[in-house]
Amino acid sequence: MxxxxxxxxxxxxxxxxxxxxxxxxxxxxxxxxxxxxxxxxxxxxxxxxxxxxxIAFQDYNPVRGILNSPWVGLKHFSNLITNDAIPRVMWNTLVISFYQIVLAFSFPIVLAIMINEVSRSWLKRSIQTIVYLPHFLSWPVIAGIFYLMFSSNGGVTTLLGQWGIQDFNLLSDPDHFRLMLVLQLIWKESGWGTIIYLAALLSISPELYEAAKMDGAGRFRQIWHVSLPGLRSTIMILFTLRLGNVLDVGFEQVFLMLNARVSVVGDVLETYLYSTGLVSGKFSFATAVGLLKGVLGFVLIYGSNKVARRINGRGLY
Structure with a gap:
């Protein structure tokens, strides 16, 4: 040819x-x-x-625009390294994210298994409906509920005062603020998070449970040897996605609950970017921090996907 x-x-x-x-x-x-x-x-x-x-590499001026703002190279990234506030907000972000992964990520798995073990279909549907409902409440509504309940004149605080428990203010207590954020997230999103796990449980062959019964396995043994292995691939995929967002702890929730007394433990990367970038007008510096956050998220999700493929034989891609 x-x-x-x-x-x-x-x-x-x-x-x-x-x-x-x-x-x-x-x-x-x-x-x-x-x-x-x-x-x-x-x-x-x-x-x-x-x-x-x-604009992370410029001294961005909104009047001059992106095309006419002067280039400064890595100036804002070097300022990021020497900024005293960055280690504090990064630590707060990582601690809250760790609480969310340990508690808020694992709770829907346990809840889905518990719901799946309910034998009566009408009771199972009722429980699912009840635990789904908080997901449809916005964070401003939830913040308002907590302020009404736990402020200095709130219902729970007043009731505890009548029982002799004085000076209890959950909203301004730095020792319990992070835990309160995680418990809020669990209450709001755990029911919604069970949807994927319940679908994965339904895909497990009933024959596996029958075989486990014939081998003398009780309910807990069936959960341990059948249900959890059946959920493993789903858990790994969702865990990989969660690690990619390890620096995202929920701006709206934290911003609504934050106050001066708990800012030392509650000011996270997202609220710091808001106050620095939008309120103080340091757009270039905030963009540099956001770019670094995106790069770290990409590295984490890529690495966790490699680990998931090694452990589970499959990953996101």
């Missing part, structure tokens, strides 16, 4: 691929129309704003 014939064959192959692509696109046009809003959302709100990352 000479060169001209090879070029002609390649051209025919490329034309066939283009024709096949447009034919497939036409055949699946309604599916693509359904996906289109999601694609546009990510393009408009996730990818296009990434162009603004360049």
């Amino acid at each position: 000479n060169g001209q014939e090879l070029l002609a064959l390649n051209a025919d192959s490329a034309a066939t691929k283009r024709t096949g692509f447009w034919r497939t696109l036409k055949r699946e046009r309604y599916l693509w129309l359904m996906v289109l809003p999601g694609i546009l959302y990510f393009i408009i709100y996730k990818y296009i704003p990434m162009l603004g990352i360049v």
Whole structure:
């Protein structure tokens, strides 16, 4: 086969691929129309704003804009290293995130197994509905409930005062603030988090439970040897995603509950970025911190995915 014939064959192959692509696109046009809003959302709100990352290397001035602001290289990253507030807010973020992983991540697994063990279908549906409901409450509503209950004149505080427990103020107690945030998250999101685990439990073959029964396994042994292994791949995937967001502890929740007395233990990276970037107008420095946060998140999710593939044989990608 000479060169001209090879070029002609390649051209025919490329034309066939283009024709096949447009034919497939036409055949699946309604599916693509359904996906289109999601694609546009990510393009408009996730990818296009990434162009603004360049201000991390500038002394950004809103009046002059991105194109005319002076370039300063790694100045803001060096300031980040020498900034005294960064270690404090980073430590607070990591501690709260650790509490969330240990308690809030594992609680839906336990709750899903408990719900799955309920034999009466009407009772199981009722429990699911009750534990799902807090998810549909916004964080401002939950913050308002806690302020009404636990402020200095709140119902719980007043009741405890009548029982002789004085000076109890959960909202301004630095020793219990982080735990309160995690308990709020557990109450609000644990029921919703059970959906995926319950679906994974339903996919486990009933024959495995029957075989375990025939081997003399009780309910706890069945959970340990059948239910938990059946959930392992789901747990690893969700844990990988959670590690990618280890520096995200929930801006809205922390911001609404934060006050001057607990800021030393409650001021996290997200609230610090808000106060530094938007309130103080240090846009370039806040962008540098956010860029570093994104890089660390990428490294964590990549590393945890490698570990998940090694342990479980599969990962996110």
